[in-house]
Amino acid sequence: MKRIAITRKVSPAIENCELTHLERQPISYEIASRQHDDYEALLEDLGYVVQSLDPVSDLPDSVFVEDAAVVLEELAVITRPGAESRRAETDSIARALEPWRKLAFIEDPATLDGGDVLVIGKRVWVGLSSRTNQDGVDQLRAILEPRGYQVRCLDLRECLHLKTAVTLLRPASTPGERDTIIINPQWIDREVFEGLTVIEVDPSEPSAANALLVGETVVLSTAFPKTLRRLEDAGIDVRTVDATELAKAEGGLTCCSLIFEA
Ligand code: CIR
Secondary structure (H helix, E strand, O other): OOEEEEEEOOOOOHHHOOOOOOOOOOOOHHHHHHHHHHHHHHHHHOOOEEEEEOOOOOOOOOOOHHHHEEEOOOEEEEOEOOOHHHHHHHHHHHHHHOOOOEEEEOOOOOOEOHHHEEEEOOEEEEEEOOOOOHHHHHHHHHHHHHHOOEEEEEEOOOOOOHHHHEEEEEOOOOOOOOOEEEEOOOOOOHHHHOOOEEEEOOOOOHHHHOOEEEOOEEEEEOOOHHHHHHHHHOOOOEEEEOOHHHHOOOOOOHHHOEEEEO
């Protein structure tokens, strides 16, 4: 088994990124690139082969590869990102995934960002956001349900993507055990996740719910020390990385990679 992480270097145009909930502020390309290099090095350290794509100067948000695809065991779904400025990101991601997975495609008029799709086993939650529309949910459902997945959609409040508000920390390892997730209850109703073990972010760290599960380890931004303590108290193995510069572009930790086994 080979563990693969597809990433893409930061675009020199990162300052022109899309912004929805944050005020625009200067973003240092140098600092963002250095932090992204550290992120890639951490993935390698955790046993992943990092396939790092070249930067694209005319696609400011192209470092956020998560939004261009949803990678499952059987296939990869190439998305149609909600922001028009991001649509051209998908071609190169499709090429990078082609050696590893059969591909399916989300098509016009649907829009879907990978950041809105949370997969836990055969259960898939899709956030209806400013980026993902009902057609996007319906097309994803039509692709996945015949393959045994259960797809449900939910509304988001005040955050960009579903995975800004909730991510998987620890999948159940035995049939009786529960999956563990982290959520920000301000942005998503915890009732939606009945039957799962829920850890809440520290209220002073609203963006800490975007944690990245890499194998058996959870990667968290250094910006969230209080939430880190909550995860450690729950017995979760956590590593941290400084991701503060790309956070100014509304990017979190899941956004910067597509992680899967080949
Ligand atoms: C955007 O607005 O599309 C980018 N500036 C940030 C995308 C972050 N991606 C993610 O949360 N999956």
